[in-house]
Amino acid sequence: MDFCQVLRERRTGSRLSQLELASRAGTTQRHVSFVESGRSVPGRDLVVRLAEALELPLRERNELLLSAGFAPVYAESSLDDPALAPVREAIGHILRGHLPYPALVVDRGGDLVAANSAFGVITEGAAAELLGPGANVYRLALHPEGLAPRIVNLAEWGRHVLARLGALPALRAELAGYVPELGSGDGELGFAVPLRLRSSYGELRLMTTVTTFATAVDVTLAELKLEAFLPGDAATAEALGVAAAADSGTVGGGW
16 A cells, blocks of 8 residues: 555544644645645655654554655564663552552553563463463453453443454454343443452452553554553452452562
């Protein structure tokens, strides 16, 4: 696919007019029109500005540059690269600091990178092949040998998980088969969809928050997501505190 078509698809997908994109990128609507029609060949600086104006993920910004005939701007480091050592240390500190509540880090495909010890309360009883670094946490959440048998509100929670997999169509198609249809009595009104999970410490009601490295200029780092679970009621907070008291509090996931 050539640059003209890629740019046009990204712009229309973002529901921006040529004028809006031009204003954001510091150019004119006429210039954007010429670029999209192939009448004008953009320089590298303009392609970077257009990618930024479209708020594309770093990986897609590199792809846009490649389609225009330029080398990628943003590096894609391995997680074990020495340059990312401060990042690994910081993430480990965050994971430990979130105790006694569960927290984990996943990559762009939802594969587990690291987790704190409290994550074991969530995964108890799951099949070994669904666990550990590199295992897919979305599959763990919905697989019949994962968390699914212990999730009280599986239909509702399952749809919440599937909604996050728009960029992973193959995985979404696989996991959709594990999610039951919503019944007439399913669904909760409130400020967030809770995960209601049976555990050896009683039923846990958990909310989640997702954090990303918003200022990252490395593709790998930009695609990491730190998901933290928070208690949805006092009973859950107490149960997680009891579970943590019996645990060493070390960080898992290979860090």
